[in-house]
Amino acid sequence: MDFEPRYTAEQEAFRTEVQSWLAENIPGGIRHPADSADLTFEQYQLRRELGRRLGDKGWLWPTAPQEYGGGGLTVDHSVVLEEEIDGYNLSLPPYYDSGGRLGGNSILVWGSEEQKQEFLPKIFKGEIRTWQLLTEPEAGSDLANAKAAARRDGDDYVINGQKVYVGSAHGSDYMWTITCTDPEGDRHQNLSWFMVPSDLPGISVFPMDLLSSAGESGAGSGVKNIVYFDNVRVPARNLIGGENEGWKVATTHLELEHGTGGKIGRNWIVDRLFDYCKTNNRRGQPLSKDPDVRDRLVDIYIDAEIGRLFQLRNYWMRHSGASIAYEGPQASYFRKQSGLRIATGILDILGPAALTKDAQWGAGEGHIESHQRAAIIALHPGGTTDIQKVIMARRIGIGRQQRERAGALA
Amino acid sequence: MDLALTEEQEMLKAAVRRFVDTEYPKDVLLEMSATGQTAPSAPWSKLTATGWLGIIIPAEYGGEGGSFTDAGVLFEELGRGPVPGPHFSSGVLGALAILEAGTEEQKRAILPDVAAGRRTIALAVTEADYQWDEADVQTVAVADGDGYRISGSKVFVFDAAATTDLICAVRTENRQHVGLALVPADAPGVSIRRLEGFAWNLSEVRLDGVQVARSAVLGGRFAGGWAALERAVAAAIPLLCAYQVGGSQQVYEMSVDYSRTRIQFGTPIGRFQRVQDHIINLVNELDAARWTTYEALWKLDTERAAADSIHLAKAVSSVAYYNACNHAHEVHAGVGSTTEYGLTLHTTASRTLYQFLGDPKYHRRRLADALDL
Numbered sequence: 001m002d003f004e005p006r007y008t009a010e011q012e013a014f015r016t017e018v019q020s021w022l023a024e025n026i027p028g029g030i031r032h033p034a035d036s037a038d039l040t041f042e043q044y045q046l047r048r049e050l051g052r053r054l055g056d057k058g059w060l061w062p063t064a065p066q067e068y069g070g071g072g073l074t075v076d077h078s079v080v081l082e083e084e085i086d087g088y089n090l091s092l093p094p095y096y097d098s099g100g101r102l103g104g105n106s107i108l109v110w111g112s113e114e115q116k117q118e119f120l121p122k123i124f125k126g127e128i129r130t131w132q133l134l135t136e137p138e139a140g141s142d143l144a145n146a147k148a149a150a151r152r153d154g155d156d157y158v159i160n161g162q163k164v165y166v167g168s169a170h171g172s173d174y175m176w177t178i179t180c181t182d183p184e185g186d187r188h189q190n191l192s193w194f195m196v197p198s199d200l201p202g203i204s205v206f207p208m209d210l211l212s213s214a215g216e217s218g219a220g221s222g223v224k225n226i227v228y229f230d231n232v233r234v235p236a237r238n239l240i241g242g243e244n245e246g247w248k249v250a251t252t253h254l255e256l257e258h259g260t261g262g263k264i265g266r267n268w269i270v271d272r273l274f275d276y277c278k279t280n281n282r283r284g285q286p287l288s289k290d291p292d293v294r295d296r297l298v299d300i301y302i303d304a305e306i307g308r309l310f311q312l313r314n315y316w317m318r319h320s321g322a323s324i325a326y327e328g329p330q331a332s333y334f335r336k337q338s339g340l341r342i343a344t345g346i347l348d349i350l351g352p353a354a355l356t357k358d359a360q361w362g363a364g365e366g367h368i369e370s371h372q373r374a375a376i377i378a379l380h381p382g383g384t385t386d387i388q389k390v391i392m393a394r395r396i397g398i399g400r401q402q403r404e405r406a407g408a409l410a
Numbered sequence: 411m412d413l414a415l416t417e418e419q420e421m422l423k424a425a426v427r428r429f430v431d432t433e434y435p436k437d438v439l440l441e442m443s444a445t446g447q448t449a450p451s452a453p454w455s456k457l458t459a460t461g462w463l464g465i466i467i468p469a470e471y472g473g474e475g476g477s478f479t480d481a482g483v484l485f486e487e488l489g490r491g492p493v494p495g496p497h498f499s500s501g502v503l504g505a506l507a508i509l510e511a512g513t514e515e516q517k518r519a520i521l522p523d524v525a526a527g528r529r530t531i532a533l534a535v536t537e538a539d540y541q542w543d544e545a546d547v548q549t550v551a552v553a554d555g556d557g558y559r560i561s562g563s564k565v566f567v568f569d570a571a572a573t574t575d576l577i578c579a580v581r582t583e584n585r586q587h588v589g590l591a592l593v594p595a596d597a598p599g600v601s602i603r604r605l606e607g608f609a610w611n612l613s614e615v616r617l618d619g620v621q622v623a624r625s626a627v628l629g630g631r632f633a634g635g636w637a638a639l640e641r642a643v644a645a646a647i648p649l650l651c652a653y654q655v656g657g658s659q660q661v662y663e664m665s666v667d668y669s670r671t672r673i674q675f676g677t678p679i680g681r682f683q684r685v686q687d688h689i690i691n692l693v694n695e696l697d698a699a700r701w702t703t704y705e706a707l708w709k710l711d712t713e714r715a716a717a718d719s720i721h722l723a724k725a726v727s728s729v730a731y732y733n734a735c736n737h738a739h740e741v742h743a744g745v746g747s748t749t750e751y752g753l754t755l756h757t758t759a760s761r762t763l764y765q766f767l768g769d770p771k772y773h774r775r776r777l778a779d780a781l782d783l
Contacts, residue, residue, distance in 0.1 A: 001479055001708050005411045079411075278783065288783040297783055298774045305722055309701035316413045326693070334694060389690050390683070398669050398680030398689060 003312070005079045014077055018059075018084045025053050032089050034357060034366030036096075036222040037169070037213060044170040047095040048129070055126030060093055061100045063319070065410075068108070069121030075319040079264055086265065096168040096221040099123040099130030101261065102253035103176040106193070108410035110241035110249045119174075119195055131167030131198075132253070133177035133227055141387050143178070143254075144188055144247060148229060150179035152243075155236050157181075157194065159229040165208070165381070169222035172198045178246050191246035195238045202232040212373035255407030257382040258391060259335070260328030262314025267304045269371045272364045273297070273346055280363075293349050300345045303338035310334055324406045326395035333388035336379050343375035413704075419483045426487035429460065434491050436752045443755055446604055448494040448611065449530065449572040457493075458527025463501035466649075472522030473505070478645070478710040482652040482703065489656025492759045494611060496530045498653060499569040502646045504531025507577050511590050511628035511638035520592070530573040531592075534564040534615050535639070542643070542768045544636045547588045549617060551580040551632070557623040560591060563616050568766055570595070570613040571604050578617065579639060582632045589632025590639060591622055610762035645710060647720050647767055651703040651727035654763055657756050658696040658727075658734040664753060665689050665741040672745075685741060692737040699723075699730035721777035725770045731760040 007015070027046045033039055054060040055069070062078040064070020071077070082092055093100060104123045107116060122128045139145040148161025159179055166175075175196045182190035196203075206226045213224045241249040277288040277297060287293050310331040317324050347354050350363050357366035379385055393399035395406070415423065433453040442448050457463070465481045467473020474480075481502065488497060496504075505524050508517055508531075523529040539546040549562025560580055570576060576593045593600060599620035605612045628635060666689060669680030679685045706723040709716035735757040739746045746753040764770070 001415070001704055002412045003705050003708050076411075274781075274783070294778040294783055295774070297781075298778050301777070301781065302722060302726060302774075305702065306698040306726065309705065310697065312411075313413060313697075313701060316411055320412070320414070322414070327697075330690075330694060330697065333690075389686065392690050392693075393680070393683070393686040396666060396689065396693065398666060398678075398686060400681075 005076045007076060011076055011080060015080045015084065018081055022084055022088065026050060026088055035370040039169060039222050041170055044095060050094050051126035055124065060126045061124045064100070064104065064124045068116055069124035082264060093126065095129065097129045098132040099128065099174065102132060102256050103130055105256060105410050106249045106252040107240055109252045109408050115240060128173035130174040130176055131172040133163035133166050133175050135165045136161065136163055141384055144191065146178050146180055146191060148177065148179045149183070150181050150192055150194065156233040157236060157239065159232045159234055161229050163227045166225045166227045167221065174198055175227065178250055181243050185244060188247040189244055192243050193240045193246035193249040194234055195240060196232070196234050200232050200234065202230040204228045210377065212377040251407030252409060255328060255409060258328045258388065259332030260314060260318060260324055260406065262311045262318055262331065264312055264315055267308065269367065270300060270304045272367055273300065276364055277349065287349070296345045296349050300342050303341055307335050307338050326392040328406070329388040329391040332382065333385055333392065336385050339375045339378050343372050347372065415483060419480060422480065423483050423487060426484055430487055430491050430493055434493050439491060439755055440749065442494055446571065449496060454495050457495065457497065461525065463497055463527050464525025466502060467505050467521050467525045471517050471525065473525040478648065478707045481649050482707045485649045485652040486656035489653035490660040492657050492755055496532060496569040496573045498650060499532045500524055500530040500573060502649050503533045503642065504577060506642035506646050507533065507590060507639055508628065510642040511635055513630050516628060529575055531575045531577055532567055532569040532573040534567045534570060534576045535579045536566050537562065537564055540566060542772060544588050547579045547581050549578060549580045550583060551591060552583050554621070557621060558591070560593065560617045560620045560622060563614065565614045566612050567615045569611050570602050570615050571611065576615060579636065587632040587635065589635030590628040592626045592628060593620055593622055608758060608761060610758050612762060643767055644717065644720050647724045648703055648706040648710065650763065650767060651699065651723045654727040654731040655699045655703050657759060658699055658731050661734050661738040661753060661756050662692050662696050665692060665738045668742055688737040688740045692734050695730035695733045699727040702726045717780040718777060721773040721780055724768060725773040725777060728764045728770050732764045735760045
């Protein structure tokens, strides 16, 4: 076993190349607000600019196929890139984008050759940013109950309906969505999956007022929106996977969203907390020397380490072609539950200082306060903790008569 | 990065699995549990013949010279039994203590016998103030002629009733040092009493003026003995964790199978989400133990600083095996409580291993130290 990437001389040379490229190409003036809701449009534009530069090099989605605009690089190269950009407190991509990670994979698996040529290079080169439109007021955990209607009319489909908890701040270029194309049809057999240009007439977007929309650490989406479709005409060639075949297209991105993708990385909030406790004194000694605080820090550390190892395992399984069963939703479930436990631990350690972003009395430059909110909101995106458990049970082979298989991935 | 076992490790895993299934079937394990007789025994003789007791002993001392991860594979499979006997106590703890503390002469004299199972060792460290700290060692070695007389009381000694020798932590007469002495279990003045009840293979060891030669002191002197023991215990811990992982894996599979076949209310109970919750909690504990353990083994194999991972793995694995059994009891209800079903073999092991070589609280404290908090 080897828990670290082992780099060849060629990959170490690649690291040197990446380091000097990043030093030259990361735009000046990039800031990291504690709450991604505070990311300005100017800051977003700087990140998009970096994304396009990375995309030109094939480094935005390093392992995506080269023929469709990805980097075509090995996992180890991709890890080098992620490690180096992490040094700038950025990740790949350096902004919220559902397309490269989730929707693009569905197009790779289920799209026609023509559709792959049309959509994937734009995604993988960072030319467009896409949102996912899945949840509806009556289709939350029960996503297959989607009611947004798409009706065939000549060479177009006409979409009407409402999607909620969508996207991010500062708009999108494309929206991919799941719609109902056969209201009388059987469950899972009546849905269709579309790539929708965001500038079509009849689409309106309204930001939601939420406790938080940030991820627990790293780049959050900033804002979530309600999107209304009012007789939106979408060309039929933007239907991916065929009419009433939308659910199987969705199983691919849902599989990834349920934690199967894995990742390599550190827990930024834990790093910040440890730094804070070692460098801030209470009653004449560092906070970290208090026996109760040490106890809580160890709780937090153990949770963070288990979460890291689950993600690392999934990352390896995904890229080594190992057969995945329940591990995706397990990592997702653990991340959500442990995230809330970590927030509780932080509140125990820091008290009211964890609850304010006040420059004088808050902790961790506002990141701690933001995390207190984000850890709660993180319980539901990509499936609630209960849904993750339902999927785990099916994959373990106890939830249903037949053991459920994982969704197909590219 | 590669989290797969090597082909050789997969073969070892399959071989140990076959061995455990054949030599330690449930009726044998139940018999051993009822009588307390683990070694010597017929399956134990076969286990010693495999050479696996020498898996981490270097080839120059008669062992297999395997890696820690190789040994992890072995102990994970033994844990599935759970196979009792001093395989871990002797082949890992005892062997590592001699490798860390012994003179070259002692290594050559003792380790080949340990690898072959001709001699077996238990580690007698803890006393009335039951902790894994040097300060708690009060057993004393008094100089006497060419050797020493050892007196004191060791308690909660794991596997002592099944071994030929004991490595005892002893304090010098001037109280300056704690060192290690190798004492034959049948030496005059040694009395071993099994502790009955829910304890698993734990004994009290009384040492009443036990006469040992100067050559019985590991390393030829007491100074430095405790530090060597700490290094040995640290390196041994992830293999005990692997055993706990194997036990957790076994009770997980038992629980999944049972929830698929047990019919209540006209349906397999695994279809009930309340029952699924137990199994999901169980597999989450299991996988946390597995990956913290394997990362610690990898750090040992690659000579990385491993203290944080070792304490993490023991804190997590002890809780995992303990909770895995609890979840399995929730799934199995009455059936799990019958001795003949076999779950209680694990439940019993999980309690003693929870605290053996330091309980979770102790390792969490050590983890905080290792993290430089």
